[in-house]
Amino acid sequence: MFVLELTYTAPVTDVDQHLQAHVDWLDQHYADGTFIASGRKNPRDGGIILAAGDDRARIEKIAAADPFTVAGVCAYRITEFTATKTAPELAAYKQELPA
Template sequence: MFILELTYTAPVSAVDDLLEAHVAWLDEQYEAGVFIASGRKNPRDGGVIIAVARDRAEIERIVAEDPFTAAEVCAYRITEFYATKTAPALATYREQLPA
């Protein structure tokens, strides 16, 4: 599982200009089953996405397709972790530690 932390590198007005395209990209990733949750940080200096994927390379490819990335209005920090414990509603996302 991955935590994607976005930090804006441009004024929020530039981010807002791309928001519709970014939301469409988010919707595509939810449809593909990659994203589990997402939202703005408070204060509004970026956002957070929780994602599942085969590997980091897949996540990096997906992040590269974000209109925010293409326009260079944000930087991504990608953190991979093993979700060995979850709420019951997220049980299908539980992982085992690698051997």
């Protein structure tokens, strides 16, 4: 599982010019089952995305295709973690520690 932290590198007015394309990109990855949750940080200086999977290269490729990244208005910090405990509603995403 991954936490993708976006930090805006441009004024929010510049970010907003690419917001609809970013939302469309999010929708695509919700539809394919990669994204679990997302939203703006407070204060609004970026956002957070929770992504399922264990292929870091794939997640990095997805982040590189974000319209915000392509437009140069954000930077990503990607943190991989093993979700060994989940709420019952997220049990499908529970992972075992590597042997």
